[in-house]
Amino acid sequence: MNPDASTIAAGAPxxxxxxxxxxxxxxxxxxxxxxxxxxxxxxxxxxxxxxxNVASLPxxxxxxxRVKSGHDQWLVVIGIxxxxxxxxxxxxxxxxxxxxxxxxxxxxxxxxxxxxxAPANLxxxxxxxxSDTKIQIG
Amino acid sequence: MSGPxxxxxxxxxxxWIERRLPIFGLMxxxxxxxPTPRNLNYWWTFGAILxxxxxxxxxxxxxLAMHYTPHADLAFKSVELIVRDVNYGxxxxxxxxxxxxxxxxxxxxxxxxxxxxGSYKEPREVLWILGVIIYLLMMATGFMGYVLxxxxxxxxxxxxxxxxxxxxxxVGESIVTLLWGGYSVGNPTLNRxxxxxxxxxxxxxGVVVLHVWALHVAGQNNPDGVEPKAEKDTVPFTPHAxxxxxFGVACFLLLYAWFIFYMPNYLGDADNYIPANPGVTPPHxxxxxxxxxFYAILxxxxxxxxxxxxxxxxxxxxxxxxxxxxxxxxxSKYRPLAKQFFWIFVVVCILLGYLGAxxxxxxxxIAGRVLTVCYFAYFLIVLPLLSRIETPRxxxxxxxxxxxxxxxxxxxxxxxxxxxxxxxxxxSLQDARASEGSxxxxxxxxxxxxxxxxxxxxALQRGLxxxxxxxxxxxxxxxIAFRNLAExxxxxxxxxxxxxxxxxxxxxxxxxxxxxxxxxxGRPADYFPSPFPNEQAARAANGGAAPPDLSLITKARxxxxxxxxxxxxxxxQYQEQGPDYVSAVLQGFEDKVPEGVTIPEGSYFNKYFPGHxxxxxKPLSDGQVTxxxxxxxxxxxxxxxxxxxxxxxxxxxxxARKRLGFQVFVFLIIFAFLMYFTxxxxxxxxx
Numbered sequence: 129m130n131p132d133a134s135t136i137a138a139g140a141p142x143x144x145x146x147x148x149x150x151x152x153x154x155x156x157x158x159x160x161x162x163x164x165x166x167x168x169x170x171x172x173x174x175x176x177x178x179x180x181n182v183a184s185l186p187x188x189x190x191x192x193x194r195v196k197s198g199h200d201q202w203l204v205v206i207g208i209x210x211x212x213x214x215x216x217x218x219x220x221x222x223x224x225x226x227x228x229x230x231x232x233x234x235x236x237x238x239x240x241x242x243x244x245x246a247p248a249n250l251x252x253x254x255x256x257x258x259s260d261t262k263i264q265i266g
Numbered sequence: 267m268s269g270p271x272x273x274x275x276x277x278x279x280x281x282w283i284e285r286r287l288p289i290f291g292l293m294x295x296x297x298x299x300x301p302t303p304r305n306l307n308y309w310w311t312f313g314a315i316l317x318x319x320x321x322x323x324x325x326x327x328x329x330l331a332m333h334y335t336p337h338a339d340l341a342f343k344s345v346e347l348i349v350r351d352v353n354y355g356x357x358x359x360x361x362x363x364x365x366x367x368x369x370x371x372x373x374x375x376x377x378x379x380x381x382x383x384g385s386y387k388e389p390r391e392v393l394w395i396l397g398v399i400i401y402l403l404m405m406a407t408g409f410m411g412y413v414l415x416x417x418x419x420x421x422x423x424x425x426x427x428x429x430x431x432x433x434x435x436x437v438g439e440s441i442v443t444l445l446w447g448g449y450s451v452g453n454p455t456l457n458r459x460x461x462x463x464x465x466x467x468x469x470x471x472g473v474v475v476l477h478v479w480a481l482h483v484a485g486q487n488n489p490d491g492v493e494p495k496a497e498k499d500t501v502p503f504t505p506h507a508x509x510x511x512x513f514g515v516a517c518f519l520l521l522y523a524w525f526i527f528y529m530p531n532y533l534g535d536a537d538n539y540i541p542a543n544p545g546v547t548p549p550h551x552x553x554x555x556x557x558x559x560f561y562a563i564l565x566x567x568x569x570x571x572x573x574x575x576x577x578x579x580x581x582x583x584x585x586x587x588x589x590x591x592x593x594x595x596x597x598s599k600y601r602p603l604a605k606q607f608f609w610i611f612v613v614v615c616i617l618l619g620y621l622g623a624x625x626x627x628x629x630x631x632i633a634g635r636v637l638t639v640c641y642f643a644y645f646l647i648v649l650p651l652l653s654r655i656e657t658p659r660x661x662x663x664x665x666x667x668x669x670x671x672x673x674x675x676x677x678x679x680x681x682x683x684x685x686x687x688x689x690x691x692x693x694s695l696q697d698a699r700a701s702e703g704s705x706x707x708x709x710x711x712x713x714x715x716x717x718x719x720x721x722x723x724x725a726l727q728r729g730l731x732x733x734x735x736x737x738x739x740x741x742x743x744x745x746i747a748f749r750n751l752a753e754x755x756x757x758x759x760x761x762x763x764x765x766x767x768x769x770x771x772x773x774x775x776x777x778x779x780x781x782x783x784x785x786x787x788g789r790p791a792d793y794f795p796s797p798f799p800n801e802q803a804a805r806a807a808n809g810g811a812a813p814p815d816l817s818l819i820t821k822a823r824x825x826x827x828x829x830x831x832x833x834x835x836x837x838x839q840y841q842e843q844g845p846d847y848v849s850a851v852l853q854g855f856e857d858k859v860p861e862g863v864t865i866p867e868g869s870y871f872n873k874y875f876p877g878h879x880x881x882x883x884k885p886l887s888d889g890q891v892t893x894x895x896x897x898x899x900x901x902x903x904x905x906x907x908x909x910x911x912x913x914x915x916x917x918x919x920x921x922a923r924k925r926l927g928f929q930v931f932v933f934l935i936i937f938a939f940l941m942y943f944t945x946x947x948x949x950x951x952x953x
Contacts, residue, residue: 131447135454139449156545212426245570247570
């Protein structure tokens with residue numbers, strides 16, 4: 129009952145062009161049936177994410193560990209709440225990050241869980257920068 | 267089913283079979299000669315009601331499966347086509363969907379009956395555990411069945427519930443992948459759920475056979491909890507129990523039919539009339555009402571794994587009930603303390619169900635935690651403790667003695683309490699949506715409301731005109747074919763008029779022999795063409811918000827009625843939240859935005875739209891559409907007409923549903939009375 133060959137094949141890596149995404153904007157792409165949020169963060173959002181005392185977080189992880197160095201403005205996360213799998217809404221909640229409407233989990237501008245029942249940060253999918261304005265997810 | 271039978275059929279053909287396979291003897295000893303305690307009350311008819319419901323679900327389900335398509339792109343549409351085009355498809359679908367709720371309602375009564383009268387105690391432990399297994403299988407079946415229509419709640423319910431398994435350490439993720447058959451809930455998930463949803467009811471039927479077998483070995487418990495000792499303590503199953511069960515089933519059918527014919531969507535969720543969309547989560551994900559108490563327990567625990575464990579323990583703890591409660595007296599009738607705690611437990615379950623439908627914030631979370639503790643305390647502290655400290659009242663020596671000394675008055679008051687509590691519980695779903703923060707749409711006087719409601723033909727024809735001239739520029743109507751316009755219960759056009767109406771449309775067809783697509787005039791069998799070729803085009807042309815298809819809009823939109831209205835709604839059959847909302851939105855545009863409200867660029871202020879910022883500009887203005895029949899050409903009249911028309915597109919067979927409902931009710935009431943008087947006659951000398 130594991131995924132069949134065509135499902136696996138359809139889950140191959142995809143490339144996303146980032147050039148149309150302006151600062152402060154974000155886009156949602158689908159990969160393996162999961163929504164991937166790609167946010168072009170503002171300076172303020174990055175600073176907010178880095179000002180936090182990492183040890184105080186429910187799932188301690190620094191912002192630097194969640195983005196690719198040199199591309200710090202780009203946050204790429206799987207937009208699936210780690211609680212029970214709903215899709216959080218971007219740019220909502222108390223932390224200017226993501227807010228899950230199902231059970232009230234709130235994530236910050238680095239996609240880290242800050243409040244609510246979710247046990248972990250929003251997952252970062254495997255991806256790499258092919259060029260400065262293009263990433264490959266998968 | 268206990269031991270060899272001495273039954274001898276008189277018919278030689280039956281004798282021939284009986285000597286080779288003693289099936290008639292088995293039937294005879296199990297369901298005819300079988301001695302049943304003569305003091306059983308009506309709570310004992312729920313066994314028969316449940317058997318009946320299982321048969322009903324399997325029968326309607328098998329027929330529905332003949333018309334259903336288990337594919338992520340087609341499932342939603344195939345369910346709509348069952349309702350619209352299959353002969354009596356609407357009836358089958360309503361019977362099956364409402365049947366699930368009724369099945370659970372009956373099983374809860376049946377379980378509480380067992381709890382109250384101590385039916386799980388020695389020697390009926392295995393019988394009780396088999397019952398818990400049936401209940402677990404029912405929950406799995408019900409959940410997978412709810413996924414099959416592939417609406418928004420189906421999809422997101424499936425996502426939330428399958429994600430529960432990811433809490434299991436180490437193997438959780440692999441289990442979830444196996445359930446999904448992919449990387450997320452999708453077509454493979456739907457396919458395997460369909461397969462399992464078809465399989466599990468037959469497993470249930472198998473366990474039911476074991477359940478009945480165990481019952482007939484141990485014998486039925488009874489309200490006094492003393493075993494039958496002499497022959498005068500029992501009556502033969504047929505005709506006594508059979509006719510009593512028939513009367514019970516007939517009464518239950520009245521409730522069932524009330525939902526099927528008059529309130530088919532009362533127990534459902536409006537969001538499930540929106541096709542599944544993996545990119546948008548509905549604001550409140552609420553399971554079906556029968557899972558709500560367990561959902562509340564899940565959510566009241568802040569840790570994910572602990573929450574999942576608590577939820578499953580809440581059910582599995584029932585298996586250990588025979589050993590947790592070691593009191594010698596079976597029936598709570600003779601246990602003054604246990605009786606009180608039983609009713610507290612029932613209230614706790616109902617309140618948990620209510621909380622399960624509320625948003626998980628503030629006071630609801632705290633209340634949920636308190637009640638979760640109460641739930642487990644009943645099994646782990648109260649029952650073990652009571653069996654040690656409680657002094658039960660003396661139990662009668664025999665069933666006949668109990669009958670001679672009894673006075674029956676409690677049943678009626680219990681019945682009333684249960685019905686009131688049940689209504690509160692069922693309606694808590696609607697209450698969940700009461701806090702949206704927008705104004706209540708005003709109630710209208712619809713021609714199609716109530717048990718005898720019919721569509722106003724003039725309104726339908728005018729509404730069609732408004733749709734065609736205004737709405738159709740942006741909104742599709744893709745489940746309605748031109749032929750529907752000439753069908754009974756619709757706008758009342760003739761077949762020729764519908765054909766003429768169709769021919770005004772250009773329909774894309776092809777490819778022809780040259781391989782090209784071409785346009786031709788519409789035929790009655792064609793569906794209303796959509797204004798945009800796909801959702802992306804619709805989105806791009808409308809500032810990012812795709813205009814929804816209107817075929818189902820009056821069923822897919824709703825608003826919270828709140829306590830206590832949802833209880834009255836059950837009796838008044840009010841179910842026009844959707845039309846009220848649609849009509850209110852059409853009239854709710856205001857040029858002046860009130861202070862304190864900011865409306866984003868490209869949006870318009872609407873009083874009744876959730877959040878008030880709607881992308882649709884004010885669609886209707888006075889005098890915009892001309893009417894030939896002299897009706898006023900005002901926005902109010904347009905809204906009323908087009909909403910009536912959209913109610914018809916959402917449910918073209920509504921008039922047939924209500925008409926058949928009346929006939930069924932007349933029949934059922936007569937049938938129930940006949941059963942009652944037959945029962946009285948049969949039992950006349952047994953009381």
